[in-house]
Amino acid sequence: MASEEHKQLATLIKETHNRLREDYRKYGSNEAWKRHLARTDDLQNYAVSMQQLATNHWSINNNINQVTDKSNCRIRWIKNRCYEYFFGGGKSKYYERERDIIKKLNLDDLSDLPEESSSKNNEVVSDRKIKMLDVGSCYNPFADDENLDVTAIDLVPASDQVFQCDFLNVTLGDKTLLSNNKKSVTEFEKKSFDVCIFSLLLEYFPCPEQRFRCCEKAYELLKDSGLLIIITPDSKHVNANAKIIKSWRYVLANLGFMRITYEKLQHIHCICYRRCVKKDTAVRWVTLQKNLSVDDVLFSSNGKIFIPQDFQTACVEEKDKDKVSSVKIAKEDLADVFNELPDVIDK
Ligand SMILES: C[S@@+](CC[C@H](N)C(=O)[O-])C[C@H]1O[C@@H](n2cnc3c(N)ncnc32)[C@H](O)[C@@H]1O
Numbered sequence: 001m002a003s004e005e006h007k008q009l010a011t012l013i014k015e016t017h018n019r020l021r022e023d024y025r026k027y028g029s030n031e032a033w034k035r036h037l038a039r040t041d042d043l044q045n046y047a048v049s050m051q052q053l054a055t056n057h058w059s060i061n062n063n064i065n066q067v068t069d070k071s072n073c074r075i076r077w078i079k080n081r082c083y084e085y086f087f088g089g090g091k092s093k094y095y096e097r098e099r100d101i102i103k104k105l106n107l108d109d110l111s112d113l114p115e116e117s118s119s120k121n122n123e124v125v126s127d128r129k130i131k132m133l134d135v136g137s138c139y140n141p142f143a144d145d146e147n148l149d150v151t152a153i154d155l156v157p158a159s160d161q162v163f164q165c166d167f168l169n170v171t172l173g174d175k176t177l178l179s180n181n182k183k184s185v186t187e188f189e190k191k192s193f194d195v196c197i198f199s200l201l202l203e204y205f206p207c208p209e210q211r212f213r214c215c216e217k218a219y220e221l222l223k224d225s226g227l228l229i230i231i232t233p234d235s236k237h238v239n240a241n242a243k244i245i246k247s248w249r250y251v252l253a254n255l256g257f258m259r260i261t262y263e264k265l266q267h268i269h270c271i272c273y274r275r276c277v278k279k280d281t282a283v284r285w286v287t288l289q290k291n292l293s294v295d296d297v298l299f300s301s302n303g304k305i306f307i308p309q310d311f312q313t314a315c316v317e318e319k320d321k322d323k324v325s326s327v328k329i330a331k332e333d334l335a336d337v338f339n340e341l342p343d344v345i346d347k
Pocket of ligand 1: 047050054135136137138139153154155156165166167168169198199200201204
């Protein structure tokens with residue numbers, strides 16, 4: 001049973017999400033986002049509540065005896081995948097796989113993809129820390145890991161270790177620049193991160209295009225062979241929203257990301273996408289999909305990342321509405337999912 005305080009914190013988070021979605025329906029994405037950013041007190045309260053829920057309530061409620069698999073939480077899951085990939089040979093494995101695909105398809109010559117040993121793209125990260133960008137970090141849950149060099153950003157940071165930054169609107173360029181007071185990031189250097197984390201981030205946005213824009217930005221910011229790791233809440237059975245998860249794979253493959261790991265834990269989907277050195281290698285997966293219905297909005301709207309909540313609102317464009325009936329979506333409110341995350345949080 002959730003405590004009174006727990007319920008209050010979750011309610012505040014729900015209300016923030018609901019207000020943003022309501023504004024999106026009324027005013028469209030740009031105006032809704034502007035109004036959202038102007039509610040500075042609400043955002044500050046959201047940041048404090050989110051941090052308290054994650055670090056006090058969810059971790060206290062997390063009955064360790066019931067958690068047989070210690071990786072059954074998002075922060076640990078993310079760290080484990082990073083270690084496997086960057087320190088445990090995963091990066092070389094997928095690099096070689098990409099070379100094989102290119103050879104097989106004669107997509108290109110291999111001059112940009114040299115043999116593993118001499119490859120800069122494939123440099124092993126063992127002699128340095130993994131350079132991580134944690135977007136929507138809130139309180140920097142990765143701060144204590146000595147193998148990670150973390151840049152944590154949030155709209156409204158809950159900790160001094162987190163830079164203020166609106167990822168949707170931040171400029172990407174030749175170098176990373178901070179504001180004069182060193183509290184905000186004003187520009188990010190392209191291709192400068194090994195891994196980019198979206199943990200419980202994408203569903204914050206009410207609009208499919210905004211989620212896509214975040215993924216595009218991650219693509220620009222990652223080095224070749226870098227990882228985008230997405231954690232998204234869903235307490236339903238793995239099959240309930242499988243079609244949506246497949247559509248993410250489809251849309252992100254068209255961007256140049258190859259899905260390399262997928263796991264459904266009790267309350268979350270956990271996914272790793274690898275930024276291919278050659279975009280064509282990722283796009284190949286799309287061309288191999290024979291049974292996708294092009295009439296289905298999930299697979300016909302490039303430039304959009306859908307979540308189940310989109311189909312309970314007026315968020316789908318008028319012209320796409322007929323197609324939505326083919327999508328079986330679990331009726332669920334995102335905000336409720338935040339009440340159900342005890343096993344996801346690890347301290
Ligand atoms: C549900 S919280 C997740 C916090 C943390 N990543 C975790 O897993 O516990 C979502 C966070 O994303 C932040 N956020 C939303 N939109 C953002 C944006 N455009 N740029 C940066 N942060 C954003 C919010 O302020 C909020 O702190």
